[in-house]
Each structure stands twice: as structure tokens, then as C-alpha cells.
Amino acid sequence: QVQLQESGPGLVKPSQTLSLTCTVSGGSISSGSYYWSWIRQPAGKGLEWIGRIYTSGSTNYNPSLKSRVTISVDTSKNQFSLKLSSVTAADTAVYYCASLTAMVPYYFDYWGQGTLVTVSS
Amino acid sequence: SYVLTQPPSVSVAPGQTARITCGGNNIGSKSVHWYQQKPGQAPVLVVYDDSDRPSGIPERFSGSNSGNTATLTISRVEAGDEADYYCQVWDSSSDHQVFGGGTKLTVL
Numbered sequence: 001q002v003q004l005q006e007s008g009p010g011l012v013k014p015s016q017t018l019s020l021t022c023t024v025s026g027g028s029i030s031s032g033s034y035y036w037s038w039i040r041q042p043a044g045k046g047l048e049w050i051g052r053i054y055t056s057g058s059t060n061y062n063p064s065l066k067s068r069v070t071i072s073v074d075t076s077k078n079q080f081s082l083k084l085s086s087v088t089a090a091d092t093a094v095y096y097c098a099s100l101t102a103m104v105p106y107y108f109d110y111w112g113q114g115t116l117v118t119v120s121s
Numbered sequence: 122s123y124v125l126t127q128p129p130s131v132s133v134a135p136g137q138t139a140r141i142t143c144g145g146n147n148i149g150s151k152s153v154h155w156y157q158q159k160p161g162q163a164p165v166l167v168v169y170d171d172s173d174r175p176s177g178i179p180e181r182f183s184g185s186n187s188g189n190t191a192t193l194t195i196s197r198v199e200a201g202d203e204a205d206y207y208c209q210v211w212d213s214s215s216d217h218q219v220f221g222g223g224t225k226l227t228v229l
Contacts, residue, residue, distance in 0.1 A: 037218070047156075047164065047207055049218040060216055063122070096163055105152030105170045106211040106218065111163040 002027045002034075004097045004112035012091075012119050018084040022097030022112060029078045030055045035100040036080040037108065038071060040093040048093075052100055053080055087119045123212040125221035132227045139195040141224045143208030146189060151210045153191040155184060158205045158223075167206075168193060195226070203228045 008020035022036070029036065038050040051061035053071045061069050065084070073080040084091060094116050098108040126144040133139040143153060153171050156164035166175050168184040171191065181196045195202055208221040 046223040047209075047220040049220060052218070062217065063215075100218065104211070105154070107152075107154040107166060107169045107209065108156070108164070108218075109166050109169075109175065111165075114163050 002099055002110040004099065004110055006095060006097050006112045006115040008115060008117070010116055010118060012087055012117060013121050014088055014119055015086055018082070018087050018091060018117055018119070020082045020095055020097075020115065020117070022080050022082075024078045024080070024099075029073065029080065030075045032102060034102050035106070036071075036073065037098045037100045038082045039096045039098055039108070040091075041096070041114075042090075042093040050082065050084075050095075054102070089119050091117070092119045093117060122215060122217070123210065123219050125208055125210065125219055127206075127208060127221040127224045129222070130225045130227065132229055133195075133198050134229045135198055135200060137198055139198050139202070139226055141193045141195075141206050141226065143191040143193070143221050144189055145191075145210065148189055148191050148210065149187045151186075151213075153184065153186050154209045155182075155193045156207045156209065157202075158207065159203075164207060198226075198228055200228050202226060 003025045005023045035052040037052040053059045068085045070083040094114040096114045097112045099110040155168040157167045158164040171186040172184040183194045205223045207223045
């Protein structure tokens with residue numbers, strides 16, 4: 001069974017870049033069975049899909065964040081990462097990494113526990 | 122972009138049936154997935170591809186999808202079912218994942 005674990009700073013200053021890493025265990029990130037995704041949730045609000053990456057490096061991003069988001073994959077470490085630039089308080093949220101099935105129908109079957117990132121000076 | 126609409130809240134007495142809807146334009150032509158999220162926890166997949174259940178999810182959880190509305194049905198509701206529920210689809214026109222706004226299920 002795939003397990004995911006987010007890691008990274010819990011506090012980021014406004015205008016800086018948020019960086020998170022998701023470590024995958026229980027399976028190879030290169031298996032081709034999944035897209036690897038990031039999802040966030042501001043306190044008291046709903047889920048927002050940020051984007052996804054395939055083992056090939058192919059990416060797809062939420063258009064509302066596309067200009068500020070970069071998702072990358074490191075197959076040697078079985079990890080994928082999120083960078084979100086020029087952050088503001090509106091980017092304060094719990095950030096989840098998740099596995100998205102690589103074939104139709106696309107659904108998120110495994111999730112990390114989530115990590116809270118606060119944007120504040 | 123594709124929009125999914127859920128009621129903010131649904132209330133039901135223990136032992137009764139809860140129905141949570143997810144509205145979208147011709148959503149019946151898409152595959153709908155449902156997630157349960159309890160406070161302080163990550164979402165958990167409870168129904169995928171409209172009506173299939175992952176292993177370990179009770180048969181009390183079922184789904185349907187037709188026309189402009191998908192429905193998650195929870196039979197014989199228990200106190201432990203109290204949670205937020207989210208629907209999700211793949212928007213093929215944009216190749217993006219879309220979530221509904223979520224519904225808080227309260228067990229009276």
C-alpha cells in the first residue's frame with residue numbers, strides 16, 4: 001500500500017517561495033500507476049487541486065495558480081515536490097500530497113496526512 | 122471551468138439515510154468520486170467511479186449519478202459518519218481535477 005508523507009517549513013514569509021516535498025513509500029514513484037498531486041485546504045474551507053506530475057515529468061496545474069506553481073519529481077529519492085512563489089496570506093493552508101490514478105476514472109486513492117503552512121512575517 | 126455544487130450542510134438522525142448531492146452540468150456523463158474528511162484528518166476515498174467502494178468501506182456507503190446530479194447515499198447513519206464530504210470529477214475539457222465545495226454531515 002502506498003504511503004505519502006509531506007515535509008517542509010511550516011512558516012513562510014510573504015512574497016517568498018513555499019517549498020514542500022512528498023516522500024512516497026510502499027511503491028515506486030516511477031511505476032506509472034499514478035499521477036502525483038498536490039491539494040490544499042485553507043482552514044475551514046474546501047479542497048483545492050493545485051496540480052499533478054507524472055513520472056515522465058509531465059505536469060498540469062490549476063489555472064488559478066499556474067503562474068506561481070512548479071511541481072517536480074525526483075525518482076531517485078522517490079519524492080515529488082511543490083514550489084509556490086510570491087506567497088501571500090491567502091496561501092495559508094494545509095497542503096496534502098496524494099496519488100491520482102493514472103487511468104480513467106481519475107481519483108485520489110492515497111493521501112498524505114497534510115502539513116500546515118502559514119504565510120506570515 | 123467545470124463547477125460542482127454541493128449543499129453546505131445535511132443533517133440526519135442516527136439510523137436514517139443521508140443523501141448528499143453534487144450538481145454539475147451533465148455530470149452524469151462523468152465519473153464522480155466521493156471523499157470523507159473528519160476533523161484534523163486527511164480525506165478518505167469512500168466511493169469512486171460513481172458507485173464503487175474501495176476495500177474497507179462499509180456497504181452503507183453507495184453512490185449514483187445521472188443527469189445533472191450525483192448522489193452519495195449513507196444508509197443506517199452512525200455517529201461516526203459525521204464528517205465533511207467532497208465530490209470530485211475529472212474535467213476532460215481542461216484535463217483538470219475539480220472538487221465540490223463540500224457538505225458537512227451532522228448526525229443529530
